[in-house]
Every structure is written in C-alpha cells, then in structure tokens.
Amino acid sequence: MTVHTREWQLAARPVGEPTPDDFRLVELDRPDPAEGQVVVRMLVMSVDPYMRGRMNAGKSYAAAWEIGETMKGGAIGRVVESRSPDVPEGSLVLADAAWRDVAVLDARHVRVLPDLPGIPPSYHLGVLGMPGLTAWVGLFRLAEFREGDTVFVSGAAGAVGSLVGQLARINGASAVIGSAGTPEKVRWLTEELGFTAAFDYHDGPVAGLLREAAPNGIDVFFDNVGGEHLEAAIGAFNEFGRAALCGAISAYNATEPAPGPRNMFQMVSKKLTLRGFIVGDHADLHGEFIAKVPALVTSGELVVRETVREGLENAVDTFLDLLRGGNTGKMIVRLAEDQA
Numbered sequence: 001m002t003v004h005t006r007e008w009q010l011a012a013r014p015v016g017e018p019t020p021d022d023f024r025l026v027e028l029d030r031p032d033p034a035e036g037q038v039v040v041r042m043l044v045m046s047v048d049p050y051m052r053g054r055m056n057a058g059k060s061y062a063a064a065w066e067i068g069e070t071m072k073g074g075a076i077g078r079v080v081e082s083r084s085p086d087v088p089e090g091s092l093v094l095a096d097a098a099w100r101d102v103a104v105l106d107a108r109h110v111r112v113l114p115d116l117p118g119i120p121p122s123y124h125l126g127v128l129g130m131p132g133l134t135a136w137v138g139l140f141r142l143a144e145f146r147e148g149d150t151v152f153v154s155g156a157a158g159a160v161g162s163l164v165g166q167l168a169r170i171n172g173a174s175a176v177i178g179s180a181g182t183p184e185k186v187r188w189l190t191e192e193l194g195f196t197a198a199f200d201y202h203d204g205p206v207a208g209l210l211r212e213a214a215p216n217g218i219d220v221f222f223d224n225v226g227g228e229h230l231e232a233a234i235g236a237f238n239e240f241g242r243a244a245l246c247g248a249i250s251a252y253n254a255t256e257p258a259p260g261p262r263n264m265f266q267m268v269s270k271k272l273t274l275r276g277f278i279v280g281d282h283a284d285l286h287g288e289f290i291a292k293v294p295a296l297v298t299s300g301e302l303v304v305r306e307t308v309r310e311g312l313e314n315a316v317d318t319f320l321d322l323l324r325g326g327n328t329g330k331m332i333v334r335l336a337e338d339q340a
Contacts, residue, residue, distance in 0.1 A: 002029040003039055006312055008099035010065040014055055017253040017323070022055065023071075023316045030104045033083045038093075038107050040077035042335045045098030045312075046125040047319040048073065048159075049224075052252045061278045071099045074130060076113070076121045078338065087112060094124055101312050101335050118298050121338065126159055126330035127297055127304045128290070134279040135163035135222075136289045138244035141282060142275045143220045147172035150214055152233055154178075155224030157185035159330040160246060162193060164222045166302055169194050177213045179206065179229060181325040188328060193303055207232040217241075225250050231261035237270050245276040252323065305329030 004027070011024040033039050051073055054065045065071055075098035079091045084107035087093065093110040097103040113124055126132060138160075139145045151168040155161045156178025165176045175196040178189045182200060189198040197213040206228045210218075219241055221233040226248025233243060251258040267274065296302035307327040309318040315333050322331045 002031060003033075003102055003104055004029055005100050005102040007070045007101075008312070008315055009068055009070055010055060012067065013057060014253075016255045018052070018055060018320060020316055020320070025313065025316075030102075033081055033104050035083050036107055037083055038079045038087050038105055038110065039081040040093060040095060040097065040103050040105055040110065041080050042075045042077040042098060042101050042103065043338050044076050044122045044125065045315065045333045045335060046074040046129075047315065047322050047331050047333065048130075049247055049249050049252065049322065051319065052323060061280075072096050073098045074125050075335075076124055077103070079110075082107070092121055094129070098333075098335075099312070099315050116294060116298075119294065122306060122308075122330075122332050122334075123297065123304065125332060126306065127163060127302065128294060130279060131159040131330060132163055132293055133282075133286060133289050134246060135160050135167060136293070137279055137282040137285055138222055138246050138277060139164050139167055139220070141285065142244035142277050143222060143242045145171065145173075145220055148174050149219040150175045150177070150216065150238075151220040151222065152177045152179075152210065152214060152218045152236065153222045153224075154226075154229040154233075155247070155249065156180055156189055156195065156198065157328050158224060159327070161222065161224050162189070162305070162329055163302070165189065165195050166193055168220070170296065170301060175214065177210065177218070179209070179225070185328055188305075201229070205232075207235050210236050220244075222246065223248070227251060227258055231263055234261055234263050234266050234270075234272065237266070237272055239270050241270060241272045243272070243274040245274060249323070307331045309333050311335070 012022045014022045082089045087107045092113045095110045151173045153161045153165045157180040169176050178195045178198040179201045186198045189195040199209040210232045217238040218236045221243040223245050224247045227250040318333050
C-alpha cells in the first residue's frame with residue numbers, strides 16, 4: 001500500500017508580494033515507510049515570516065525552496081505508523097514537514113514531544129517552540145536585558161514580539177513599549193499583555209510616536225520590522241543601548257533595496273550595540289527556556305494568543321495574510337483533529 005497525501009509546492013518565485021499563483025496544491029502517493037521511518041498525520045502547521053525568504057533563490061540562513069518542491073515548515077503531528085523503536089505509534093512529534101497533511105519521514109528527523117497537561121499541541125509551534133525561543137534568546141542573550149530597562153518592541157503583536165514584551169515586563173522592565181498595525185492590536189498590548197504603552201505605526205512618523213511613548217528614551221530594542229522602526233529606535237536610544245535584530249518584515253516583499261537608517265552615526269556617539277541573530281545558533285539556551293516558560297504559560301502569567309485558520313487548502317491564504325499583518329499572536333493552520 002501507499003500513503004496518499006496532499007502537499008503544497010512552490011510553483012514560481014514571486015516578484016514583490018507573493019500571490020496564490022506562486023503555489024500549487026497537489027495530490028501524491030508516497031511509499032510505505034521503510035525501516036527507520038514513520039508516517040505522521042499532521043495536526044497543525046505553522047506559517048512564519050521567514051518563509052517568505054525561502055521563496056527566493058540564493059543562499060540564506062534557511063534553504064530556499066526549489067520550484068516544484070514540497071514546501072516545508074514547522075508542524076505538529078501524530079505518528080500513525082512506525083518502523084522505528086525510537087518513535088512509537090501514537091507519539092506526538094514536531095517535524096519540519098508542513099505543508100502537507102501526511103508525511104513519511106525518517107524517525108531521526110522528528111522530535112517526540114511531551115503531552116503537557118493544559119497545553120495544546122499547537123503551543124509547541126509558538127510560545128514553546130521557535131518563536132518563544134527566539135524571544136528568549138533575543139531579549140536575554142542578544143539584547144542583554146537588565147531589570148529596570150526600558151524596552152521597545154516592533155511588531156509587538158506578533159508571535160515573537162508579544163512574548164518579548166511580556167518577558168521583559170515579568171522580569172522587571174521599567175517600561176515596555178510596542179508598535180503594532182491596528183488599533184485593536186494596540187489595545188491588546190496594553191490592556192491584556194501589560195505593555196506600558198503602544199502605538200499604531202500608521203498614525204504618524206514612528207520616531208515621533210516612539211518619543212511620545214518613551215520620553216526618557218529606550219535601553220533595549222527588539223526589532224522584527226526594520227526600516228523606519230530601526231531608525232526611530234536608534235534616535236530614541238539612551239547611551240549604551242542594545243538591540244536584538246530578529247527580522248525586517250517591512251522589506252521582505254521589496255523589489256528594490258530598502259533605504260538604511262539615516263542616523264547611523266548615533267550608533268557611535270551613543271555607543272550602541274546592534275546584533276543580528278538566528279535562533280538556531282543559540283540552541284544551547286533551549287533547556288533554560290523550557291525550564292522556565294511552560295510554568296509561566298500554565299500559571300497564566302504569560303498570555304498566549306493564536307490566530308487559527310482551518311484546512312490545508314487554506315494554508316496559502318493564511319500565509320499571505322500573515323505577511324500583511326493579519327495575525328495577532330501566533331498564526332497557525334489546523335489540519336486535522338487529534339484522535340489521541
């Protein structure tokens with residue numbers, strides 16, 4: 001017998017903003033698992049901003065998807081058939097195997113996850129997964145957060161930014177300021193997540209909005225947006241300010257080089273430290289992260305929100321909506337009900 005699956009493939013490399021024509025959904029038959037392999041029925045898949053870069057040709061920190069290749073990304077699934085003693089049938093696993101509903105995978109390429117009481121499996125794609133670890137690494141290692149710091153987070157209502165701001169607040173920030181793209185997101189940041197202040201970056205020049213929100217300047221900047229936000233942060237920094245540069249989503253669909261900040265000399269005069277990072281280079285912090293963050297989730301001290309869409313057939317629309325800012329918190333696609 002063979003394994004029947006539906007899979008999204010990259011159909012074309014986009015120019016500027018991707019369109020549905022850049023993707024195609026296909027039905028395929030995969031061979032039964034060989035020794036050392038497992039069959040995983042996907043429950044939930046992640047869409048993330050970094051995936052936009054994988055649609056481009058050329059070298060980057062994440063391998064480019066080839067035309068005609070099945071697209072990949074984080075997914076949680078149940079093992080429905082196993083030919084590996086290390087991954088029993090029924091295991092909940094994390095795999096870099098979406099975008100598809102069923103996958104035949106080498107057992108060494110999946111990670112068995114614990115079933116944590118009170119924590120949905122999808123949280124392993126968000127607060128307990130790559131976005132959560134990204135927030136932890138960027139805030140505590142790269143930006144060297146210290147109690148009493150004033151922290152500014154761009155893209156603060158997203159999967160990473162919403163966690164950065166809360167972790168800073170929980171750990172003694174004197175103020176946490178966030179930018180977001182809608183009034184509803186701004187209210188969520190201040191009313192539910194405990195940000196000191198937040199603003200909609202559509203309401204005016206970011207530099208002026210940040211100056212109003214943080215009149216005494218900032219000490220830490222966690223950047224998910226780049227561009228105007230980075231320039232504003234450089235202008236608002238106090239001496240010896242530190243930035244963790246995680247992403248620059250404002251330029252992901254650009255067809256021309258984006259202009260750099262015009263105030264770079266302030267990096268010298270203010271003695272600033274700006275550090276770009278990729279979370280995969282800091283896997284040594286995973287144990288520390290897992291030792292502390294699940295308890296914050298189960299206690300309710302760390303607020304988690306997901307934007308959920310249903311069905312593999314809607315994965316592309318969900319991804320495109322993510323790039324337009326259509327998510328609050330982590331954006332995921334639910335593929336199947338968990339029968340465990």
